[in-house]
Amino acid sequence: MxxxxxxxxxxxxxxxxxxxxxxxxxxxxxxxxxxxxxxxxxxxxxxxxxxxxxxxxxxxxxxxxxxxxxxxxxxxxxxxxxxxxxxxxxxxxxxxxxxxxxxxxxxxxxxxxxxxxxxxxxxxxxxxxxxxxxxxxxxxxxxxxxxxxxxxxxRHDVTLEEKVAALPFRVAETAGFRPVRVIAGTSVLYTDGPKDMIKAVEQPMMIVGASRQTPPNSDEQRKQFAQAALYANQVIKNVRIERSDSFRLRGQDWHEIVARAVEADSGQPIVVMQSIRFAGDRYVRMVGLTREEQRDQNLPRFRAIADSVEPKF
Structure with missing residues (x-):
């Protein structure tokens, strides 16, 4: 025994x-x-x-x-x-x-x-x-x-829903957009339309991504930081900033930019809204792109998505 x-x-x-x-x-x-x-x-x-x-x-x-x-x-x-x-x-x-x-x-x-x-x-x-x-x-x-x-x-059996759920933030309001791709476990691409691969901003799209990079502290530094991030976006060119504002919302600091630009490959005129939510030693960056003629329709939707993003860190 x-x-x-x-x-x-x-x-x-x-x-x-x-x-x-x-x-x-x-x-x-x-x-x-x-x-x-x-x-x-x-x-x-x-x-x-x-x-x-x-x-x-x-x-x-x-x-x-x-x-x-x-x-x-x-x-x-x-x-x-x-x-x-x-x-x-x-x-x-x-x-x-x-x-x-x-x-x-x-x-x-x-x-x-x-x-x-x-x-x-x-x-x-x-x-x-x-x-x-x-x-x-x-x-x-x-x-x-x-x-x-x-x-x-x-392994090859991970669904898009699982990837979205594992992101370091939660998007409570998608404003009629749907996720089509998760990038590097930190960012998600949303769009509104039948296509998952979007060329020349033929459909409005928004990318929400979290970063482990430590952001600057002062409003002026954050303004410079936000503008540099926008100008570094290789999808767009000929950026003309309409407004660039710092503000506080729900106890956290934000910086938001609305700009006109041109889609780099096609030359299509577009409008860009970039919202950055600073959360301690990290931040969440949200970039929405829409064709110029759909500006009034989509900027409020980008705003609704950005307002609903809740970091998990």
């Missing part, structure tokens, strides 16, 4: 070990891995983190055709421009039959530390998995991080 009990106990332990080795997938992510010890799912990003060890692993999903271009950029000179010193680069085989390129590097700026980049090649997507440990070697060892990265697995 004792032998049976010991055997049963051993079986339980072996089963627990097997289950522990299964990949863990962040909400709505098609990428997952077996995390290093004591790393937990992050509430801030799509990935895992351990704050005490200043360590984080993040996932980004990109189109399948992006792999070759990104892989060609994982070289010593390109990485150095990003503040990274290349230690090693190797081709790897992953557990689910996918292949990838794994780069190990040290961080030289703005923070000292170590960074690993895994580029995953799959017919359904290109995955970018980034692991980072700030400071010295009291976080995780190179072997621990590399083992975790090589355990990356893919």
């Amino acid at each position: 004792k032998i049976l009990t010991a055997a049963a106990f051993g079986l339980v332990l072996s089963l627990q070990a097997a289950f522990a080795a299964d990949p863990v997938f962040p909400p709505a992510s098609r990428l997952g891995l077996v995390p290093p010890p004591d790393m937990i799912l992050s509430k801030r990003v799509s990935g895992f983190e351990n704050e005490e060890r200043a360590a984080v692993i993040t996932f980004t999903e990109l189109p399948p055709g992006a792999f070759e271009q990104l892989a060609s950029g994982l070289n010593k000179d390109a990485l150095r421009k990003q503040g990274l010193e290349l230690i090693s680069r190797e081709n790897v085989k992953l557990g689910t039959g996918s292949s990838g390129v794994l780069v190990s590097s040290t961080m030289t700026k703005p923070d000292m530390g170590r960074k690993w980049l895994l580029l995953v090649k799959d017919e359904a997507l290109t995955g970018l998995v980034v692991a980072q440990v700030i400071g010295g070697r009291d976080g995780y060892s190179d072997a621990q991080i590399r083992t975790a990265l090589k355990s990356v697995a893919l």
Whole structure:
């Protein structure tokens, strides 16, 4: 009886070990891995983190055709421009039959530390998995991080609804728009019309996205920040700002811009509304685009969407 009990106990332990080795997938992510010890799912990003060890692993999903271009950029000179010193680069085989390129590097700026980049090649997507440990070697060892990265697995059954639900914000009022795409787990594209792929702003659309970048503090700095973000938008050109206002709403600071512009590829005249909601050390940016002749119809709808966005952080 004792032998049976010991055997049963051993079986339980072996089963627990097997289950522990299964990949863990962040909400709505098609990428997952077996995390290093004591790393937990992050509430801030799509990935895992351990704050005490200043360590984080993040996932980004990109189109399948992006792999070759990104892989060609994982070289010593390109990485150095990003503040990274290349230690090693190797081709790897992953557990689910996918292949990838794994780069190990040290961080030289703005923070000292170590960074690993895994580029995953799959017919359904290109995955970018980034692991980072700030400071010295009291976080995780190179072997621990590399083992975790090589355990990356893919799944292909994540719905658009799951991806929207996992975003770091909630959109309570969609004003007749519908989501068509979630980008990098932080942004969502809405449109009103039958097409999911929109060219030349043939349908009105709005992108809502959260950022982990720390925003400026003063109203004047936020105004400059907001205008720079608008001018950097490569979808539009010939931007002419009509108004650029800072205000407070529901206890938080906002900056909003309404501008005329031209759609870059087609030359179609459009109107842009950009609203940025500052929430502590992060912000949510909302950009609505509509054809000029539909301005009066769609600007109030963009405003309704922006007012309803509630950050989860």
